[in-house]
Amino acid sequence: MPRKCRKCQRPAVINMRQHKLALCADHFQEWVVNQTERFIKKYRMFTHDDRVLVAVSGGKDSLALWDVLLQLGYQVDGLYLGLGIDGGFGYSDESRAMCQAFAEKHPETTLHVLDIPTTYGESIPEMAARTRRGKGKPCSVCGLVKRHEMNRIAHDLGYHVLATGHNLDDEVAVLFQNTLNWQVGYLARQAPVLPESPGFARKVKPFCRFYERETATYAIVRGIDYVYDECPFAEGATTIYYKELLNRLEADKPGAKLHFYLAFLKARETLFAHWQEEHVELHPCENCGQPTSAPGLCTFCRLLPEEVRPRVRHAQPIMVKSML
Numbered sequence: 001m002p003r004k005c006r007k008c009q010r011p012a013v014i015n016m017r018q019h020k021l022a023l024c025a026d027h028f029q030e031w032v033v034n035q036t037e038r039f040i041k042k043y044r045m046f047t048h049d050d051r052v053l054v055a056v057s058g059g060k061d062s063l064a065l066w067d068v069l070l071q072l073g074y075q076v077d078g079l080y081l082g083l084g085i086d087g088g089f090g091y092s093d094e095s096r097a098m099c100q101a102f103a104e105k106h107p108e109t110t111l112h113v114l115d116i117p118t119t120y121g122e123s124i125p126e127m128a129a130r131t132r133r134g135k136g137k138p139c140s141v142c143g144l145v146k147r148h149e150m151n152r153i154a155h156d157l158g159y160h161v162l163a164t165g166h167n168l169d170d171e172v173a174v175l176f177q178n179t180l181n182w183q184v185g186y187l188a189r190q191a192p193v194l195p196e197s198p199g200f201a202r203k204v205k206p207f208c209r210f211y212e213r214e215t216a217t218y219a220i221v222r223g224i225d226y227v228y229d230e231c232p233f234a235e236g237a238t239t240i241y242y243k244e245l246l247n248r249l250e251a252d253k254p255g256a257k258l259h260f261y262l263a264f265l266k267a268r269e270t271l272f273a274h275w276q277e278e279h280v281e282l283h284p285c286e287n288c289g290q291p292t293s294a295p296g297l298c299t300f301c302r303l304l305p306e307e308v309r310p311r312v313r314h315a316q317p318i319m320v321k322s323m324l
């Protein structure tokens with residue numbers, strides 16, 4: 001028997017076993033928007049005075065987040081970094097097209113696009129191959145480039161807050177991995193909000209309490225087109241293996257993931273109340289000016305060939321504005 005919406009008795013599009021809540025398309029959208037607002041306030045992520053930049057990948061989570069923040073009336077724009085990843089189906093081109101299509105439907109917002117190969121002369125896989133970082137996988141180079149460029153662009157364009165679309169499944173997989181390895185430093189920093197510090201924007205994850213199937217359902221009922229395929233390099237990642245394990249646990253014990261995450265956040269308040277980050281003196285990078293732990297060049301600038309380095313100082317994303 002198909003379930004009915006708890007609020008209006010119409011057919012439900014989703015049944016959230018962990019909340020014992022089934023909702024129709026309209027009431028589910030309303031629920032996601034209201035819950036997001038609640039999390040933003042609860043974790044003091046940002047206010048209506050802050051300028052927020054959402055890192056969009058063309059996937060369901062980041063586009064859904066952008067959509068919800070616009071509905072809530074925040075000052076929010078998107079940032080897409082073109083990584084130059086093909087994977088046999090034009091992954092990066094398709095991702096960019098999805099972000100542009102979204103921006104074109106929303107005249108009140110702007111998409112900033114920075115294409116890494118055009119700007120720095122190499123795609124992410126090419127940078128990884130040249131520098132031989134990451135044992136044949138470009139993910140460590142990719143993470144480094146994304147962190148640097150997102151932070152630099154947020155700063156240059158005057159955004160106070162960088163938001164990402166990480167969902168509960170992402171957060172729990174990382175938490176599980178960090179716990180298995182007792183990565184205490186990572187655990188101390190795993191939170192819905194990472195406060196700003198000199199040279200670094202505040203980082204927030206407003207979707208950290210939504211299951212992946214909830215963000216996917218939201219994107220579908222809102223008619224948001226997104227890239228279904230994952231990045232081809234995501235295959236075989238350890239976090240995907242942990243996600244599968246955790247899905248088995250969730251199937252037996254609905255709500256187990258949410259409980260694990262929320263209980264961690266609670267324990268974190270006492271466990272890490274007196275946690276002091278190892279004090280590392282930061283210096284401005286000689287090339288790009290961003291804070292770095294060793295005097296001289298930051299890791300991103302060191303990654304670039306010498307003749308390309310000066311480009312970092314002037315690299316600005318292009319703006320995609322709706323033509324509506």
Ligand code: SF4
Nearest residue numbers: 138139142231233234
């Ligand atoms: S999976 Fe793809 S997008 Fe993610 S870090 Fe690796 S290369 Fe980058």
Ligand SMILES: [Zn+2]
Nearest residue numbers: 005008024027
């Ligand atoms: Zn309803």
Ligand SMILES: [Zn+2]
Nearest residue numbers: 285288298301
């Ligand atoms: Zn630098």
